[in-house]
Amino acid sequence: MNNDANRLIVQEVAPRDGLQIEPVWVPTEDKIALVDGLSQAGFTRIEAGSFVSPKAIPALRDGDEVFRRIVRKDGVTYVALIPNLKGAERALLAGADELNMVMSASQTHNRANMRMSCEASLAGFSDIVALGRRPGVDVSLNATIATAFGCPFEGRVDEDRVLAIVDAYLRLGVDGITLADTTGMANPRQVARLVRRVLAVLPAAALTLHFHNTRGLGLVNVVAAYEVGARRFDAALGGLGGCPFAPGASGNICTEDLVNLCDETGIETGIDLPQLLALSRKLPALLGHEVPGQLAKAGRNCDLHPIPAALHAAA
Amino acid sequence: MNNDANRLIVQEVAPRDGLQIEPVWVPTEDKIALVDGLSQAGFTRIEAGSFVSPKAIPALRDGDEVFRRIVRKDGVTYVALIPNLKGAERALLAGADELNMVMSASQTHNRANMRMSCEASLAGFSDIVALGRRPGVDVSLNATIATAFGCPFEGRVDEDRVLAIVDAYLRLGVDGITLADTTGMANPRQVARLVRRVLAVLPAAALTLHFHNTRGLGLVNVVAAYEVGARRFDAALGGLGGCPFAPGASGNICTEDLVNLCDETGIETGIDLPQLLALSRKLPALLGHEVPGQLAKAGRNCDLHPIPAALHAAA
Structure with a gap:
């Protein structure tokens, strides 16, 4: 494989999946500064907000303003999560480059997350795709399969069902599909098996993996998926996000921990790790709590520690 | 490979590597109860304490009493960390089954950790091996190579140097060797490369890998080492332990997170995960702080969540 084929694309989701469960209000200015900082750090894909009901997710009620006021960087795709046609219309008006349905x-x-059956969700997606494909509308369409590796209520999720949904999404005509391990139930063997099956019907450039670190396996699953050909991964600065069913457990895989893994193993991401760490280290003050990411606390391998003074004296 | 060859052996190190940096005094009774609980949970190897100077590590000054009063379970090897010949003599008197030199x-x-050069350490080990091989003494001998994957002061560690130390250890006549990533600097490609080289001169049954999760890569490195043939791994209940140079960062890889990974991927460990979780969930009260392990907070995959009441009503 050439370098481009080995490249790992990180889609940063902290502004959306990270902030949506935070109890504090992050001011619009700070959200814009976060997205702009991420654009400067080298990301090519940023999920910058969502267009859901402000009652359902008040933390992201300023999505329109964020999308309008961020500094667009060439080559960066700014993604909006949308729950329905109304959200899609708002996201298009605000200038989203890509709509992500879930x-x-x-x-x-x-039913717990979207308040409807899967059949009703798919019917709604059909309307959204029709909107996105209207003449004059230039938007990319991504569809996510949440709980693709396990459901916190039902347990095991049949892999054939996931493949059937991939097929239904492709028939709808979406440009990309995300397999999401919403509550961190995936394991590396399962990931390798399912990703292989999905890559048989979908090119790697159109597949995103979304892992949570709920049970400590987030980066293990990234490596398993990468090894069988997946190349695009969601991650959140500081490891923000999380699962309301596992208080205290980690959320999304942590972007800077993932980029460090890539840097250390020679996998290109195009992302500047020092810039990323500087952004991550602002999060505790912004959110009022520590975040799960490890690298911002530990530093990179090359951030060496001074030799203890006692040894200098003894030498 | 048959099942035995696939089996992953976890050496539990929380009673030693976990407790040694805790600022609170864990009463001897609680230490004994912890080791006894671990014996019952199915471990075959437990690092139960150390015999270092009580001034250097006051938290473990009761190592003698712990070793004397734990309930020995058949088939379990109780390991003691020892810094020198005096520690070795104390550990043998207390009944340690295995001595671990570092x-x-x-x-x-x-120099920072042991207050001597590597050459002086090796000379000391020679005396310890002589003691362990005396007629009438029945003890297993393990030697650890700390900072085998990177040094927080010097940075990169030459792999040839690690191989030379493995060779020196084998010439001393030890039974086992541990490669330790003391401050969490290892990455999976490096791990696969170095473990392959070491397994060319040492059987898998004699090699232990000791990973820290300082930069979030602990379990990634376990998988990388396992895939090239390593079978024995140190881990600490709750992910205890840590690096004084990275406050807030994780310590050792977390035993229950590792056992869950094995259970989910069909790798046998012989360890009972519910018992392990029960032990881990006592740690915050024992130590007065949260611990880094994820599984004790999130629960196993099969610990399903109740379906939200609103959905029942709607159904």
Whole structure:
């Protein structure tokens, strides 16, 4: 493979998946500064906000303003999460480059998360795709399969069902598909098996993996997926996000921990790790709590420690 | 490979590597109860304490009493960390089944940690091996190479140097060797490369890998080492332990997170995960702080969550 084929693309999701569960209000200015900082750090894909009901997710009620006021950088795709046609219309007006629709593989989780059956979700996506393909509308369309590796209510999720949803998404005509391990239930063997099956029907450039670190396996699953050909991964600065069913457990895989893994193993991401660390280290003050990411606390391998003074004296 | 060859052996190190940096005094009774609980949970190897100077590590000054009063379970090897000949003599008197000696691959780290050069450490080990091989003494001998994957003061550690130390250890006549990533600097490609080289001169049954999760790569490195044939791994209940140079960062890889990874991927460990979780969930009260392990907070995959009540009502 050439370098481009080995490249790992990180889609930064902290502004959306990270901030959505934070109890504090992050001012619009700070959200814009975060997205702009991420653009400067070298990301090519940023999920910058969502267009859901402000009642459902008040933390992201300023999505329109964020999208309008961020500094667009050439080559960066700014993604908006949308729950329905109304959200899609708002996201298009605000200038989103890509719309991300979400449905769970598990009926129970979809009812809990989206308040409708999977069939109703798919019917709604059909309207959104029709909107996105209208003449004069220039937007990319991504569809996510949440709980693709397990459901916190139902447990195991049948892999054939996930493949059937991939097929349904492709028939709808989306440009990309995300397999999401919404509550961190995936393991590396399962990931390798399912990703292989999905890559048989979808090119790697159109597949995103979204892992949570709920049970400490987030980066293990990234490596497993990468080794069988996946190349695009969601991650959140500081490891923000999380699962309301596992308080205290980690959220999304941490972007700077992932980029460090790539840097150390010679996998190109195009992302500047020192810039990323500087952004991450602002999060505790912004959010009022420590964040799960490890690298911002530990530093990079090359950030060496001074030799203890006692040894100098003894030498 | 048959099942035995696939089995992953976890050496639990929380009673030693975990407790040694805790600022609170853990009463001897609680230490004994912890080791006894670990014996019951199915471990075959437990690093139960150390015999270092009580001034250097006051938290473990009751090593003698712990070793004497734990309930020995058949088939379990109770390991003691020892810094020198005096420690070895104390450990043998207390009934340790195995002595673990430690030297860093990096001279600077060895001076900081052991207050001597690597050459002086090796000379001391020679005396300890002579003691362990005396007629009538029945003890297994393990030697650890700390900072084998990187030094927080010197940075990169030459792999040839690590191989030379493995060779020196084998010439001393030890039974086992541990490669330790003392401050969490290893990456999976490096791990695969170095473990392959070491396994060319040492059987898998004699090699232990000791990873820290300082930069979030602990379990990634376990998988990388396992895939090239390593089978024995140190881990600490709750992910205890840590690096004084990275406050807030994780310590050892977390035993229950590792056992969950094995359970989910069909790798046998012989360890009972529910018992392990029960032990881990006592740690915050025992130590007065949260611990880094994820599984005790998130629960196993099969610990399903109740379906939200609103959905029942709607159904």
